Amino acid sequence: MIDPVLLRENPELVKRSQELRGESSSLVDEAVEADAARRAAITAFETLRAEQNAFGKQVAKAPKEEKAQLVAQAQQLAQAVKDANHAATEAEAAFSAAVQRIGNIVIDGVPAGGEDDFVTLKTVGEIPAFDFEPRDHLEIGELLDAIDMTRGAKVSGARFSYLKGVGARLELGLMQMGLDRALAAGFTPLITPTLVRPEIMNGTGFLGAHAAEVYYLPEQELYLTGTSEVALAGYHADEIIDVSNGPIRYAGWSTCYRSEAGSHGKDTRGIIRVHQFNKLEMFSYIDPAEAEAEHERLLAWQEEMLQSLGLAYRVIDTAAGDLGSSAARKYDVEAWVPTQQAYRELTSTSNCTTFQARRLDIRHRTESGKTAPVATLNGTLATTRWIVAILETHQRADGSVVVPEALRPYLGGLEVLEPVAR
Structure with a gap:
């Protein structure tokens, strides 16, 4: 698998490597999009989880008469965190599948072409x-x-x-x-x-x-x-x-x-x-x-x-x-x-x-x-x-x-x- 940071910061280099291999450079665009979706999904999950942790502390300190309503909200938040975690997992799998379709980055000086172009x-x-x-x-x-x-x-x-x-x-x-x-x-x-x-x-x-x-x-x-x-x-x-x-x-x-x-x-x-x-x-x-x-x-x-x-x-x-x-x-x-x-x-x-x-x-x-x-x-x-x-x-x-x-x-x-x- 190629370096995700390199893919994100220098996709043109990855595309040139794909072209030297005679393979599709569009795979690079797909992987970049999948990486962005993965990172967004992870951020959304971590934000919700932090919110859940903070809300849990609020519930623990709340007066008895307010807890029933807060617990219901906590349950809704827990479900949102669970859904976000599932979405992040799916986004990670989608990125992994996309990036694994890209070959290793060819070292400078390797000739372009196929079997007869050595x-x-x-x-x-x-x-x-x-x-x-x-x-x-x-x-x-x-x-x-x-x-x-x-x-x-x-x-x-x-x-x-x-x-x-x-x-x-x-x-x-x-x-x-x-x-x-x-x-x-x-x-x-x-x-x-x-x-x-x-x-x-x-x-x-x-x-x-x-x-x-x-x-x-x-x-x-x-x-x-x-x-x-x-x-x-x-x-x-x-x-x-x-x-x-x-x-x-x-x-x-x-x-x-x-x-x-x-x-x-x-x-x-x-x-x-x-x-x-x-x-x-x-x-x-x-x-x-x-x-x-x-x-x-x-x-x-x-x-x-x-x-x-x-x-x-x-x-x-x-x-x-x-x-x-x-x-x-x-x-x-x-x-x-x-x-x-x-x-x-x-x-x-x-x-x-x-x-x-x-x-x-x-x-x-x-x-x-x-x-x-x-x-x-x-x-x-x-x-x-x-x-x-x-x-x-x-x-x-x-x-x-x-x-x-x-x-x-x-x-x-x-x-x-x-x-x-x-």
């Missing part, structure tokens, strides 16, 4: 060249007996898979490598719940435009998370935390679930876009003044992982219309996938400023002693999809795959993944 910030590494026809990751995975989509579909349906043998070891190795680096950077590891309550899912902003991608269990009123970011953000909900000595950082390890609604026919082959995968997510709570610097640090840790794995990649500044409601800026890191002759997103990192913290009521104490929302940031440090780029980039003509040197200790020293004879 700006490339850097390109790193050499695009691999082969003296043979490269295989795609699924063909390699089947040669290694590492990926089994057929049985995944048999058991669970389309876009499910088994990672088997070296495939399972490769994913676990990636996750452990990422966790070791997160620990070195001061992150506390968490294995998070993958089912969360509606108020937590809504608080992180995932029930907006992308709600159709979220699995929901209506009888239990629980959502399956598509990223441990949700549970990590909810960890300190309704709390005042201390970030005076620097950020509080968590590394969340979890299985993730996404329905991939609206992606029919897109990346249906292999494990690029599946319904279930594993992920190690960095998450930071920090003083808002330090959020942009922390965003650069998260990006640097992601780049170090990709460079250690010998992957060619680029970093893009995602356009405002492709940010999602919570992010004020998002960097995507896309690795080169040889058989697609294209860069594909492997990881991203988002600066959500105070948007999620306002919705989840996560605060810190400022130097003045008052409380204010913290900033939250997130970024993926390892996930199942990375296997795609690793297999394709490091493949050899005979179907074997060279294990990146930095990853070998996590595979028991294994240097080459060899095809399995059948």
Whole structure:
């Protein structure tokens, strides 16, 4: 949720942000009107309640013969206070609904537009060249007996898979490598719940435009998370935390679930876009003044992982219309996938400023002693999809795959993944 004071005092700034996102600026006018109605309703309630308190004292001091008439007036006043309280509650709910339709305020410099309007910030590494026809990751995975989509579909349906043998070891190795680096950077590891309550899912902003991608269990009123970011953000909900000595950082390890609604026919082959995968997510709570610097640090840790794995990649500044409601800026890191002759997103990192913290009521104490929302940031440090780029980039003509040197200790020293004879 955006800052109500900013909405009230600088609605034009909020409108510009909406326009950059390609969304309606009229939502801002509606929210401003709802805020005015909310404040008026609260003032009316507080005025009547003060009048009621003063009248109660008058009744207590009144002579006995006057009390009967005054009590009747007090009862009428009590009903008026009750009605005013109800009106204030409704006005508060109407404002909350209106303001939650507005995305986070986009940070200056984020490009306008949609999915194709990103700006490339850097390109790193050499695009691999082969003296043979490269295989795609699924063909390699089947040669290694590492990926089994057929049985995944048999058991669970389309876009499910088994990672088997070296495939399972490769994913676990990636996750452990990422966790070791997160620990070195001061992150506390968490294995998070993958089912969360509606108020937590809504608080992180995932029930907006992308709600159709979220699995929901209506009888239990629980959502399956598509990223441990949700549970990590909810960890300190309704709390005042201390970030005076620097950020509080968590590394969340979890299985993730996404329905991939609206992606029919897109990346249906292999494990690029599946319904279930594993992920190690960095998450930071920090003083808002330090959020942009922390965003650069998260990006640097992601780049170090990709460079250690010998992957060619680029970093893009995602356009405002492709940010999602919570992010004020998002960097995507896309690795080169040889058989697609294209860069594909492997990881991203988002600066959500105070948007999620306002919705989840996560605060810190400022130097003045008052409380204010913290900033939250997130970024993926390892996930199942990375296997795609690793297999394709490091493949050899005979179907074997060279294990990146930095990853070998996590595979028991294994240097080459060899095809399995059948």
